Amino acid sequence: MMKPVRSSTLVTRPLRNGDPRTAPATPFQSDDDFPLPQTRELLEDALFAEKERAQVTLKCIGDAVICTDISGKITYLNIVAEKMTGWPLQEAAGRPMVEVVRILDAADRHTVRNPMTLAIEQDQIVHLSPNCVLARRDGSDVAVEDSAAPIHDRHGRITGAVIVLHDVTLSRTIAADAIRSSQHDSLTGLPNRVLLNDRIGQAIAIAARHAKSIAILFLDLDHFKNINDSMGHSVGDKLIKRIGTLLAESLRITDTVSRDGGDEFVVLLPHVERAEDAAIAARKMLLAVAETHSIDSRDFHITASIGVSVYPDDGTDAETLIKNADTAMYQAKQNGRQGFQFFKPAMNVRAVERQFIEEGLRRSIERDQFALHYQPKVNLRTGAITGAEALLRWTHPVRGPISPAQFIPVAEECGLILPIGAWVLRQACWQARAWLDEGLPATTVAINVSAVEFRDGKFLEGLFAVLEETGLSPNVLEVEVTEGILMKHAESAATILHALRASGIRVSIDDFGTGYSSLSYLRRFPIDALKIDQSFVRQITAAGEDTAIVSAIIGMAQSLKLRVIAEGVETSSELDFLKAHGCDEAQGYYFSRPVPPEDFATLLRTGLPKNLLDA
Ligand code: C2E
Ligand code: MG
Ligand code: MG
DSSP, X not given: OOOOOOGGGGOOOOOSSSOTTTSOOOOOOSGGGOOOHHHHHHHHHHHHHHHHHHHHHHHHSSSEEEEEETTSXXXXXXXXXHHHHSOOHHHHTTSXXXXXXXXEETTTOOBOOOHHHHHHHHTSOEEOOSSEEEEOTTSOEEEEEEEEEEEEOTTSOEEEEEEEEEEOHHHHHHHHHHHHHHHBOTTTOOBOHHHHHHHHHHHHHHHHHHTOEEEEEEEEETTHHHHHHHHOHHHHHHHHHHHHHHXXXXXXXXXXXXXXXXXXXXXXXXXXXXXXXXHHHHHHHHHHHHSOEEETTEEEOOOEEEEEEEETTTOSSHHHHHHHHHHHHHHHHHTTSSSEEEOOHHHHHHHHHHHHHHHHHHTTTTTTOEEEEEEEEEETTTOOEEEEEEEEEEEETTTEEEOHHHHHHHHHHHTTHXXXXXXXXXXXXXXXXXXXXXXXXXXXXXXEOOHHHHHSTTHHHHHHHHXXXXXXXXXXXXXXXXXXXXXXXXXHHHHHHHXXXXXXXXXXXXXXXXXXXXXXXXXXXXXXEEEEOHHHHHXXXXXXXXXHHHHHHHHHHHHTTOEEEEOOOOSHHHHHHHHHTTOOEEOSTTTOOOBOHHHHHHHHHHOSOGGGGGO
């Protein structure tokens, strides 16, 4: 039987002249090898067929095939190898392999150990280490992958080696793109949360080793939703993109500006010496956002709020640091937006509580968890009940009653005060209607209105619609607003107040004295009454300066011809003082706590105990 032809017979030695790829192979090394003449022809045929097959294969395959002799000199390159290395076989033949096939590590550009040398040394197939490139003759690179194998003669002696190189540029580019897109935000091209977390992890490791700090800045655009809603998402997207670029430009190259969606950017400052460094970066970011942004030939102005957390004080892992920076950002918004705020541990508790309340409030109307209680206002000369203030009560299914001081600010922030306020108005008007229908003594019903409701363009419309629905005369209704509404939104407030006055609805200023409004200021608005804040009333018996404030407010109200009502009256000495100074009306636990409507009806029917005013 014929001996199997070893792969070594494929190896062709270069000829001085002509292309070795077409030269006939000379597999017989010595005369001893010569077979008998009759088998010789058969063998030569077999060898020829084998060689042909090898030649065709080598020409057709898409991989580079390179052979060396045992001393590492090039003996063969197929056409793909010529193209890949930039060396024609004619020139490469006889040169040391390392000169023609330079394989480098892609990451550090160091030459890797020549796989052919290894294959020869170890007499086995060796694979290239991953992530290698071939440095071509013209200096460019090509990403390669593959293996080298020793070549043996028919006695099993190593005569050289063959390396097969596979061009993996495309698959490496695809892989690199896939990694890139999984780590970057598609709109801005900035790192996303995945990459940010990774970088924070690295920064923490370095900072921990050198006892240094890092800072996380959480930036959220103020009222970005308005732009998105009014101008459309395409404008919103362009604005986000531009702000991303400006933020990145405003910081150091070593800082990471990331975005994972929405109008939030999270920034990592990996080297922070003092807290002030983070403050400087925050100020730069605020300035970058505050620039005029021209988009689709329109100018936009926007501001941002930033929260800052610092490693290691505010957290020792990426998740905690980002969460705490977010909480601090929320606080920055509370503080009036367009500013930055460092995280403080107490914020967390508040954030959790706030979240609890907001979630609870979302379903509170439909689940019937609200009720109105009514507290009487008493005429201090006659002792008659002149009105009722409607005060909202919320009973949480798990926690029980939650005070308005806790939930009203949350409802105002998240906008839920609009449906809640509308519910209060409707409920109070129907109640007033019911008392009238019962024939009870006439009383005004006052509702508290928040700034958010006042700013809502539909406030008046909603109010008149409810009056019509309930058939209630407008002069039964009173609206309590705080000084803040008048001071911060003077123009719109004046318009609304005039409309209320024109329709016969009364307006009183609640918590008066806490907002520092001036006398001249009050003259600009059509107001019926001032309610002295209970903090001043509380000071009456303690004497001191606040007594002067109460008498000054009463005097001022009288000069402006405004009714004056003292809030939170609890004791007879407070009452005496107020009566003595000519205060018109009072409200407080001394007369009655806020009570459910049926109890208030009883109060209206029977009146307050006669001796209460004589105390
Ligand atoms: P406010 O309008 O100044 O209401 C007076 C608050 O003082 C009420 O607190 C009332 O229960 C309380 N109060 C009355 N008399 C006394 C007293 O003698 N001593 C003491 N210590 N407190 C007294 P409440 O019901 O907890 O409401 C707090 C605030 O929540 C209200 O202050 C008002 O600003 C707001 N609020 C209540 N209901 C509503 C509502 O329906 N809508 C809006 N927007 N705000 C409301
Ligand atoms: Mg009030
Ligand atoms: Mg008040």
